[in-house]
Amino acid sequence: MVRKKQEGMSTTREQILNAVRANQPALKVLPEVVIPADSINLQAKFTETLTTIGGKVIKAGSYGDIIDYIKSINKAGDRVISSVAGLSDVILSGNTSPLPHSLQDVELAIIKAHFGVAENGAVWITEYLLSQRVLPFICQHLIVILNADDLVANMHQAYEKIGNEHYGYGTFIAGPSKTADIEQSLVLGAHGSRSMTIFLIKPPSD
Numbered sequence: 001m002v003r004k005k006q007e008g009m010s011t012t013r014e015q016i017l018n019a020v021r022a023n024q025p026a027l028k029v030l031p032e033v034v035i036p037a038d039s040i041n042l043q044a045k046f047t048e049t050l051t052t053i054g055g056k057v058i059k060a061g062s063y064g065d066i067i068d069y070i071k072s073i074n075k076a077g078d079r080v081i082s083s084v085a086g087l088s089d090v091i092l093s094g095n096t097s098p099l100p101h102s103l104q105d106v107e108l109a110i111i112k113a114h115f116g117v118a119e120n121g122a123v124w125i126t127e128y129l130l131s132q133r134v135l136p137f138i139c140q141h142l143i144v145i146l147n148a149d150d151l152v153a154n155m156h157q158a159y160e161k162i163g164n165e166h167y168g169y170g171t172f173i174a175g176p177s178k179t180a181d182i183e184q185s186l187v188l189g190a191h192g193s194r195s196m197t198i199f200l201i202k203p204p205s206d
Helices: 012-022 042-052 063-073 155-162
Strands: 056-060 080-082 108-112 115-117 122-126 141-147 170-173 178-180 186-188 195-201
Touching: 042 056, 042 195, 056 063, 063 108, 063 141, 063 195, 115 141, 115 155, 122 141, 122 155
Parallel strands: 056 195, 080 108, 108 141, 141 195
Antiparallel strands: 115 122, 122 170, 178 186
């Protein structure tokens, strides 16, 4: 039997919320963050940072270079999934299933990124570039294709780029998955890919 709340009475939850509303601090204007122009070599810094955290950066002039690399490392029978058009030559198992659980045996995933961040080696990816949200985390090895000109110096600039965007899902990924226990035993791939390779695409100048 549900007891109706008597008129004029409030629940403990409502009392707490009312007290919070009545004691809100005065609103303040957010400080303006001025980010000075950065003269660092973004590609060099991004490569150095990602390499330090266990990732790998390869410069490429076309998708043909990427295809050749994938064929050189791929083993017969490995399941390869790509959400990048133009790489059908290396796809061995067809398109992804609509069910995320069907990706549990993916050896290599190939995706694109919107941009990269030089200071921490992260790449920004939204659902527009993924066939499945879980794909870059459930695969054993991850390849990310990034335009070499789409790099920013730091996270301040990164958030400026995405602050007014509309997306349902987005994530920064920096390097392969790593975790260590209290004895400092490093484990790769505990909650993500065991390796991460970034291809910086810089087409030859005409």
